[in-house]
Amino acid sequence: MKIIVCVKQVPARDFPLRLNDDASWIRESDLSYEMNEPDAYALEAALQLKEKHGGEVVVLSAGPPRVQQVIREALAKGADRAIHIECDLEPLLGTDRVARMMAEAIRREGFDVVLTGLQSEDLGLGQTGVILAELLNVPHATIIMEVQVEEQRLRVKQELEAGWFQWVEMSLPALLTIQSGINKLRYATLMGIKKAKTKELRRLTPAELEATAPVSGGTRQRLHRLYVPVRNKKTEFIEGGPQEAAARLVERLRTQARIL
């Protein structure tokens, strides 16, 4: 079974975000990066499918050269080889162009299953996987919490709202978007990290990909402004050292909220 897993590099969670000088994007020099969390689960799901059914796991990531960090991590964890679409991501809020390039790279590669995360932590579009399914003309299911393969069919557990689930079936090839928590993540071993250095990493450029997959002339989105949200709610921030703040909070809970 040939599995392609789409892995995005996103700013690490615990870093403070600051705007750049013309407020057109965040200041990148401040940041450190990591693998988008649901994508780490998608990668693990891909590795487990390969272990069970045999085949190959190919990692795909689009972005500037720095995204090779997450590509190497994926290779170290056990992916067989990688494709890096080298392009800038920031102004591309309309997803379509990245998705088109990714779809073209995937089409050339061929596949049984494409796995993506359900959502990126930076843009939070929740769209790329579903758009890829359309561009690749394959069935899809989103927010998946378990994957079973029998013959040429997929049986997947889809998360619904408020703690409900359902099983969905479809034939291969297909695309799934994976939800965090579907499995237990593995760590890369020293051996894995060593081996990763010898694995194939193919670079593709937008020019190469768009030669056979034209950019859509359709509708796009334009970013006007990025800003720190203004808070509407009047939260009472309780000041003081820990003990002092705790005492004041308890006082408020007792007299104002009437809880204690």
Next chain:
Amino acid sequence: MAQQVVAITEQQGGKWHRMSWEALAAAQQIASELSRPVEAVVLGHDMERLAAEVAAKGVARVWSLDDPLLVPYTPDAFCLALEQFVAAQQPYLIVLPHTYQVRDFAPRLAAQLGSSLLSDCIGCRMEGGELIFTRQLFQGRMNADLSFEGPPPYFVSVQAGGFSADDVKKGDAPAPVERFAVRLEASQIRTHAQEPFQEAKRTVDLAQAEIIIAAGRGIKEQEHLALIQKLADALGGEVGGSRPICDNGWLPMERQIGSSGQTVAPKLYIGVGISGAIQHLVGMKGSRTVVAINKDPHAPIFEVADYGIVGNLFDVVPALIDEIGKARSG
């Protein structure tokens, strides 16, 4: 050429998804800013009563996309039906609720039509004759103002709570309900869904709890849950958690609060080391008193908190346990 704003509603088995009304409120607001008519769509099968309910709202027309193959929901059938509808009607803007179902089909529908979906929008306004939409980036830590470029139709999905269902305007007289005939064949539907189910084995019902202490990724290690449990014990409350805590297996699923977990409304909710992503907030914002303890003063959780302590939870929580003890014995 019609250039209406269309709200897509969501229902299952004759029961509305409550976010349908938020999408309709958004569509009405945008339509009035643009001086365009607003219409609504219901999709499913046998929906006379539902269609009539929407027709009582302030809409120019209700479109009923009625076909047995639209039940149960599948992305293929919904995309095909709505693609036919959009091609025939050429609406200017299509507004959807940002539900799991919409996440499942709307990106595909927009792509099919060569258009673009602005997902998870939290507000919109006119500015210099241009329609500007706002959405969150970086898990609610930044906002972005965006607009569409290129030819309509445009697609927007609105975040839970971004618009208020209470703002839906009623109509003066019931709007006409018109059936839009969709052409679907069973062979076009490539995914097959079985009956929805819930994971059994419930030992705790957080929805009934009066006091909930919710732990987030800020607690760092599983062993630190003991500290949260101690705080809960001091207050006589239950421990809940954000999704990553349950994903890690540190707490059972039934203690997860949020859109994919429990919806809770205790008298007191204390979020400890929780950032306040929208999927968590929808599950707890009905709480009467909300306290947030977080080291980041910009954490979105403070947007819904009555009381906030900015600080290291490993200093604040022990102090709090201590002060509660004093208050109880005093």
